[in-house]
Amino acid sequence: MTHAPQRSVQVVAHRGASExxxxxxxxxxxxxxxDGADALECDVRxxxxxHLVCVHDxxxxxxxxxxxAVSALELADLATLDFGSRRTRETWRGRTSDTExxxxxxxxxxxxxxxxxxxxxxxxxxxxxxxxxxLAIETKHPTRWAGQVEERLLTLxxxxxxxxxxxxxxxxxxxxxxxxxxxxxxxAAAPTLxxxxxxxxxxxxxxxxxxxxxxxxxxxxxxxxxxxxxYVERLKRAGHQVHVWTVNEPEDVDLCVELGIDxxxxxxxxxxxxxxxxx
Ligand code: G3P
Ligand code: CA
Numbered sequence: 001m002t003h004a005p006q007r008s009v010q011v012v013a014h015r016g017a018s019e020x021x022x023x024x025x026x027x028x029x030x031x032x033x034x035d036g037a038d039a040l041e042c043d044v045r046x047x048x049x050x051h052l053v054c055v056h057d058x059x060x061x062x063x064x065x066x067x068x069a070v071s072a073l074e075l076a077d078l079a080t081l082d083f084g085s086r087r088t089r090e091t092w093r094g095r096t097s098d099t100e101x102x103x104x105x106x107x108x109x110x111x112x113x114x115x116x117x118x119x120x121x122x123x124x125x126x127x128x129x130x131x132x133x134x135l136a137i138e139t140k141h142p143t144r145w146a147g148q149v150e151e152r153l154l155t156l157x158x159x160x161x162x163x164x165x166x167x168x169x170x171x172x173x174x175x176x177x178x179x180x181x182x183x184x185x186x187x188a189a190a191p192t193l194x195x196x197x198x199x200x201x202x203x204x205x206x207x208x209x210x211x212x213x214x215x216x217x218x219x220x221x222x223x224x225x226x227x228x229x230x231y232v233e234r235l236k237r238a239g240h241q242v243h244v245w246t247v248n249e250p251e252d253v254d255l256c257v258e259l260g261i262d263x264x265x266x267x268x269x270x271x272x273x274x275x276x277x278x279x
Pocket of ligand 2: 043
């Protein structure tokens with residue numbers, strides 16, 4: 001089924017609806033889709049046996065009941081871990097910036113929803129969503145694996161028919177990275193896939209709104225946008241889209257709307273959609 005691309009400011013669920021459910025789990029992504037998010041953000045890493053899994057940190061220690069580097073573990077090892085066990089209602093409450101109770105609770109019987117999530121499973125979820133849900137995939141540790149992350153990623157996207165969209169605007173998937181080299185590899189193999197250059201520090205080279213060759217979208221942090229709204233204007237003038245992370249505070253959402261930001265990447269898609277009168 002084809003779905004028309006969305007034109008207004010996109011609400012992108014960062015690691016899923018990660019304020020309500022444990023980040024990068026099926027539970028968090030299902031919740032984001034239910035909440036009405038336009039797109040899902042995920043980080044991908046390679047396991048020791050070459051599978052792409054959705055995990056942010058180099059190690060699994062923070063987000064699961066296991067220990068060790070993703071790159072040193074096989075998918076079967078990761079499958080024994082629970083990625084929902086480390087976050088209790090109390091820790092959520094501590095991180096939640098409004099007074100609402102999180103409406104997801106870790107229950108051991110829901111283990112399938114919180115086991116390690118492969119990118120393949122996430123692609124299936126998006127394909128079966130029944131409406132257009134875009135996917136913003138961030139490549140992690142791209143230098144360590146010398147191109148293998150991008151190679152596996154593009155092979156997987158090809159299997160889902162998502163590696164060669166007719167144009168960037170029609171693509172269901174975009175690839176993000178802090179590494180220009182990683183984006184270059186993607187562009188060389190899949191020239192019509194949109195790419196997003198993530199910007200954490202506004203270096204003199206970037207200040208004038210230029211991006212690495214061929215990259216169409218800038219992904220500055222909300223801190224950069226708050227401190228340098230003129231940077232957004234320069235990016236827009238240079239013809240780039242701007243996708244901002246991680247926007248959780250209502251006043252930052254207002255700022256993004258005021259500046260004409262194209263995508264708001266947030267841990268709280270439901271709250272942001274409500275603020276935008278879309279939920
Ligand atoms: O969406 C971009 C943002 O996720 C980058 O930072 O550390 O959350 O991957 P990080
Ligand atoms: Ca990320």
